[in-house]
Amino acid sequence: MKRTKLVMVGNGMAGARTLEELLRIAPDLYDITVFGAERHANYNRILLSPVLAGEMTLKDIMLNEEQWYAQNGIALHLNKPVVKIDRAARKVIALDGTEEHYDRLLLATGSQPVILPIPGKDLEGVLSYRDIADTEAMIEASARYKRAVVIGGGLLGLEAANGLALRGMDVTVVHLMPWLMERQLDRTAAGMLQRSLETKGLRFLLEHKTSEIVGGDGRVSAVRFDNGSEIAADLVVMAIGIKPNAALAQSAGLHCTRGVVVSDTMQTHDPRIYAVGECIAHRGTTYGLVAPLFEMAKVCANHLGRFGIGRYEGSVTSTKLKVTGIDLFSAGDFSGGVDTEEIVLHDAVGGVYKKLVLRNDKIIGAVLYGDTVDGAWYFQMLRDGQAIGDLRDHLMFGQSHLGNSGHQGQDKAVAMPDTMEVCGCNGVAKGTIVKAIKENGLFTLDDVRKHTKASSSCGSCTGLVEQILASTVGGAYTPQANATKPMCGCTDFTHEAVRRAVREQKLLSIPQAMHFLEWRTPNGCASCRPALNYYLRCAWPHEVQDDPQSRFINERAHGNIQRDGTYSVVPRMFGGVTSAAELRRIADVVDKYKIPTVKVTGGQRIDLLGVRKEDLPKVWADLDMPSGYAYAKALRTVKTCVGSEWCRFGVQDSTQMGIDLERKMSRMYAPHKVKMAVSGCPRNCAESGIKDVGVIGVESGWEIYVGGNGGIKTEVAQFLVKVKTAEEVMEYAGAFIQLYREEARYLDRTVHYVHRVGLDYVKKKVVDDPESRRLLYARLLDALSVEKDPWAERIAGAARHEFEELSV
């Protein structure tokens, strides 16, 4: 079959990223031809500033070298600007006469610098700052001349000025407005920035309007202002802004405003022609930063790849200045208005300024100077529209929980030396991560995880890895908005959308769900299949057949796989209470099967480690105890203290309460493991404060706490409600857990879930509304009614093939 012909005009970051996305999802659909006006293949334009500053080389910033195009069968025409699109004949014509027919055309022509229409603008020594050629010209000029003037005190102008200063030039920045970077900074932050740049040797002329560039012998010699003054200059860099490069599209008769007008599917008014990147106008907005380009690329590739389900709905952008030694971050609406509030922290001596702008309890803008560590965190909340609520009190002090363990207590990536370990699970040092990001052109957390494994195991160093990513790629890093994050690479649907479809369409099997939701892969992956299996069973406990092949091995073998391939066996001991008979049977089993290690767990039970898989059913039979689910995303233990039966301080029978809770909820699968505890008095010896559900007995009843965590992310549980009776404890705890089971994303613990939806929401569903609570609890009991003890089933012969080896 003849393949469809795709031609791309413009070979920058937006275009190349679109091709990468397209090749990933539809590798065989198109014959692709690319025209680039520059003589280089695709490079990381946002890193031109470090190249100018001498901190990186051209080689460091290449994203797709020429061999990448060759490897993917893409015909690449470098140094050939396209001058004409013939829409009737469906072909493009380059400056040198090269013609190419297209079935689909992708415009990614980017933007061009704005040049002031003043006398002298064409003199030798007057440059703009846009591409490699400009950068090289500046580097060359800096070696031969001394006096530079940069017109424009925005992001690009300041980065250019800094680079030229580092290359030994005397640099003056001329700016029309009363303070620097007025589109990103308020006056206070801009003042701090200016002082700090002045200590680096830059000079500033604010509120100066350039009227003429003066030349002698054809080369620039001075810059003159409208107040009559002038300063000498051997090099002038105009960095006053960019405008979309839409001339080509315009000449082809495509509808253009400031840029090429596109719809939410990245289509121009000619349905065969798509456009992405800085050349477009989308919903009246144009973008000059890199992060939105990636979102556009994804949507465009989805439609080019004929999946047809993505929509680009515009972006909120953030800015980070790439000047070494200066930390600056800005996002959203930082100036506020009548209906906004501000939280400000200003330490002039320490050089720290932070301003958060809030509206209706949500962050709508942020300016950070001097300490930008939490920029990505604030930006994430801004994009997610997350309510601040209780966080307000310590919002200014940042994300305190960043990395609890495994990285020596560090929570600031910039302060870490390259050799320091960031990911304690996989032994990945900071330098390794930075190197991988630079060498492979990584922009997302997922990419970094794939390449380095950092934060891919327990995830507690995720915040640190994000910081490293943000500081390495600068403004190109945008955390994925939580609300739109797809389940995995097999689909564009979010966890919530999938769960909704499962409920509303009554999807009853994984193949049926994948078919209905148009999964891209034939049978999913190791990440989405277990999630789907859980979602189906949670929504339809009576109708859905469990799919063991979509469960992680632990939940298929009903033991916990160990590093040598053997398994551990943890029988249930309700409330941590055992007996002589049970202990004798355990001891006999250990002897009979020569089990190498017997260990008391943190959850008040006994772990038998090193059991061979084929012995598991026999071990279970001899133990004659129910499964402790120590291997599953399910209820693990209910930890108890001895309580009022023995303890002289105890005011409630915590042991019996724990036993009752565990009996009721054992065999309960959940999005992740669930741990509970019951203490018999406020001394809280069962550590109820760090459990998913923690119960504390008081003289007049029981207090219930939820969303605590002791492991991956130490988090104190939040008070939910105080009740009087044991029956109420059961109903409230059960309703909370059912809410979590129905609404959390697979592999989110209760702490993550409660953070996401807020405690107020949980209270509304579980405490304030008795009918809602009753129904939740009833659904939990209904789901539990179909669960059988998996060990007993296997002792009776179920899934025998799982435990029997074959021989030849």
Add this chain to the structure above:
Amino acid sequence: MKMNELSAVQEAATMQWKRVCRVEEIPHLGARVVKSTGGGIAVFRNAEDEIFALHDRCPHKGGPLSQGIVFARTVACPLHNWHIGLCDGKAVAPDEGCTRRYEVKVEQGEVYLLV
């Protein structure tokens, strides 16, 4: 001729097709372990009833691939989630490594392994 080449030649000369089980004794998107002198061999069956056989050790840290989740023509190692290609035993990029592949065939619903 070096020792290892010699033994490879000897091994090839003594290899023969041996019956393992019926296709349906291996679960869809699953595997069975076949005992052998050089460690276990994992025999996989995917959704299209294709059969593959690999040495049951992940090239990363030796995890038992037979216990992993199977999708398309890939298995995810249960220990650290490396993805291994069932056709060639190679780790999916950016991971690097390879585990041994065995010849396998199906005749009249019976699975045979060349060992």
